[in-house]
Amino acid sequence: MSLILFLVIAGIEAEAYDTPNDDGSSITTTWTTDTKFESFEILRSENPEEGFEKIYEVNKKTSRYIDSQVQGGVQYYYKIKGQSADIELLSEAVGPVKAMAQIFNTGRSNIAICIFILFFAIIYYITRARRGEKLFIRKIPGISAIEEAIGRATEMGKPVLYVPGIMDIDEPETIASMSILGRIAEKTAEYGTPLYVPTSKAMVMSMAQQVVKESAIKVGRPDWFNADNIRYLTDDQFGYVSAVDGIMVREKPATNFYLGKFYAESLILAETGFSTGAIQIAGTALPDQLPFFVAACDYTLLGEELYAASAYLSQEPTQLGSLKGQDFGKLIFVIVVVIGVLTRLLGTEFFYNLFNTMP
Amino acid sequence: MKRTLPIVIVFACGFFMIIAFFIPLRGFQDVSQTLQNWYIGVIAFFVFIGIFNLVKVNVDKIQRRLRDWQYNVILLIFLAIMMIAGFVGRPGGGVFLYLFENFHIPLGATMFSLLAFFVASAAFRAFRARTPEATLLLIAAVLVMIGRVPIGYYIWHGFPDLVEWIMTVPNTAAKRGILFGADLGLISMALRVLLGIERSYMGGGKE
Numbered sequence: 215m216s217l218i219l220f221l222v223i224a225g226i227e228a229e230a231y232d233t234p235n236d237d238g239s240s241i242t243t244t245w246t247t248d249t250k251f252e253s254f255e256i257l258r259s260e261n262p263e264e265g266f267e268k269i270y271e272v273n274k275k276t277s278r279y280i281d282s283q284v285q286g287g288v289q290y291y292y293k294i295k296g297q298s299a300d301i302e303l304l305s306e307a308v309g310p311v312k313a314m315a316q317i318f319n320t321g322r323s324n325i326a327i328c329i330f331i332l333f334f335a336i337i338y339y340i341t342r343a344r345r346g347e348k349l350f351i352r353k354i355p356g357i358s359a360i361e362e363a364i365g366r367a368t369e370m371g372k373p374v375l376y377v378p379g380i381m382d383i384d385e386p387e388t389i390a391s392m393s394i395l396g397r398i399a400e401k402t403a404e405y406g407t408p409l410y411v412p413t414s415k416a417m418v419m420s421m422a423q424q425v426v427k428e429s430a431i432k433v434g435r436p437d438w439f440n441a442d443n444i445r446y447l448t449d450d451q452f453g454y455v456s457a458v459d460g461i462m463v464r465e466k467p468a469t470n471f472y473l474g475k476f477y478a479e480s481l482i483l484a485e486t487g488f489s490t491g492a493i494q495i496a497g498t499a500l501p502d503q504l505p506f507f508v509a510a511c512d513y514t515l516l517g518e519e520l521y522a523a524s525a526y527l528s529q530e531p532t533q534l535g536s537l538k539g540q541d542f543g544k545l546i547f548v549i550v551v552v553i554g555v556l557t558r559l560l561g562t563e564f565f566y567n568l569f570n571t572m573p
Numbered sequence: 574m575k576r577t578l579p580i581v582i583v584f585a586c587g588f589f590m591i592i593a594f595f596i597p598l599r600g601f602q603d604v605s606q607t608l609q610n611w612y613i614g615v616i617a618f619f620v621f622i623g624i625f626n627l628v629k630v631n632v633d634k635i636q637r638r639l640r641d642w643q644y645n646v647i648l649l650i651f652l653a654i655m656m657i658a659g660f661v662g663r664p665g666g667g668v669f670l671y672l673f674e675n676f677h678i679p680l681g682a683t684m685f686s687l688l689a690f691f692v693a694s695a696a697f698r699a700f701r702a703r704t705p706e707a708t709l710l711l712i713a714a715v716l717v718m719i720g721r722v723p724i725g726y727y728i729w730h731g732f733p734d735l736v737e738w739i740m741t742v743p744n745t746a747a748k749r750g751i752l753f754g755a756d757l758g759l760i761s762m763a764l765r766v767l768l769g770i771e772r773s774y775m776g777g778g779k780e
Binding site: 235236237238239315316317318319322325326329332333336340382384386389390392393394396397415416417419420425429442445446447448449450451452453455456464478481482484485499501502504505506508509510516517518519520521522524525528532533536537539540543544547 | 591595596597599602612615616619620622623624627629640641680681684687691692694695696698747751752754755759760762763764765766770773
């Protein structure tokens with residue numbers, strides 16, 4: 215429980231309380247005043263009567279300080295000193311306050327509830343799929359076109375280029391991209407079509423090599439795998455773009471995939487690919503880059519479709535069940551949004567405030 | 574075992590990180606931070622793997638005299654020059670900084686500046702009014718472009734406000750809709766990976 219004390223002395227109203235939802239390492243002090251000060255000093259002591267020492271000074275615009283130099287379980291008292299050229303005012307001591315660790319971050323409880331709902335929806339639909347129930351999943355043109363695009367490259371006797379974005383493996387888009395790469399590598403290995411995967415991060419290269427190798431083994435074509443086709447180019451954004459553009463212009467791949475996280479390079483890549491006459495399939499979760507891909511590529515996976523692609527391509531009941539669970543979660547959230555809009559239009563903040571998230 | 578062990582590690586680490594997000598206790602946060610620090614350590618190690626791969630692939634192309642092998646020679650020469658300049662030069666200055674500022678940055682800027690031409694060519698194709706959606710896109714784009722330049726204000730004083738409305742209401746709503754779906758998709762994919770349902774990032778397959 216947080217201990218909150220209010221005292222109004224000499225124009226500065228100070229407050230000190232255990233910082234909520236932390237690991238017991240800080241105390242928060244806030245203050246208000248009607249007097250114009252140039253700066254404020256925060257003073258701290260373990261005794262309410264004496265021993266107050268300045269621990270920090272802030273400018274006049276600040277009215278909050280988080281003291282993270284405290285020991286857990288020790289009682290502290292605080293004073294705020296307002297200073298200007300002709301006046302110095304000291305607030306009454308506020309306290310005692312102890313820094314206490316919280317077991318659960320209540321500011322994130324709404325996120326926990328959302329994850330639980332989605333988790334159980336996915337488990338529920340996976341269970342239904344495992345029972346053999348046929349689940350309807352809407353057709354996603356961009357994903358359906360992947361096999362056709364690989365087939366086109368095979369017929370033309372040209373390679374397939376796969377660009378997994380410019381970010382490292384800690385990005386969710388890159389992980390999704392690696393999952394899709396596994397499916398695409400299976401197809402290209404099956405058809406014997408060369409697959410180039412230039413990477414911007416060495417760890418992505420290492421993972422991509424492993425993914426492609428395993429896929430080749432899975433379809434019984436370990437001889438098809440060539441580690442040199444999955445190579446590291448450079449970490450530099452535009453250095454990487456120029457190198458990939460060079461591959462496009464020199465090798466003329468018949469099919470280009472851009473699946474992962476992209477920034478300013480998205481349009482440079484897609485337009486160069488367009489100029490070489492390749493069929494292009496792109497996908498990213500960044501809304502700012504999607505218009506570029508939509509304009510320059512034949513198919514674009516929008517946001518969630520990128521994350522769904524691997525499951526969709528697998529056609530495994532459990533994976534499709536998880537997509538259905540995701541759609542169910544989306545339905546719930548759409549209902550919540552509609553209720554939120556309606557309640558705010560009616561002037562009530564209660565429902566809206568349920569979804570406020572504290573850090 | 575070859576597949577079970579990675580899945581167990583992914584499950585344990587992934588769920589621990591989720592739990593640590595909700596539990597602010599110091600022990601949880603310390604372990605969470607340690608795991609993230611390990612990741613940074615691994616990344617640092619992979620720099621050497623990246624350079625090794627770069628050298629191996631390029632030397633191989635030179636040895637086999639594959640097409641345009643001369644460019645691979647240039648790449649390796651400049652790689653060596655930058656590395657030597659970095660090792661022998663003084664930190665934060667010297668030859669390395671000179672090469673970086675006078676070669677690397679202008680080259681990157683050149684690539685970036687291509688974007689202006691690519692935007693024009695992509696916009697030309699995207700704005701052809703072949704379907705009702707493309708027509709809507711064309712109208713919105715023309716309005717935004719006119720409203721964003723001073724002459725738009727002199728044509729009609731309401732253009733800047735109209736553009737502001739397009740950007741903050743329909744545009745933001747569409748972006749939020751995409752983000753909303755993407756975040757749900759992300760959580761769903763994360764659960765598939767953590768539960769071992771999604772294994773294609775390991776090459777797929779069963780035990």
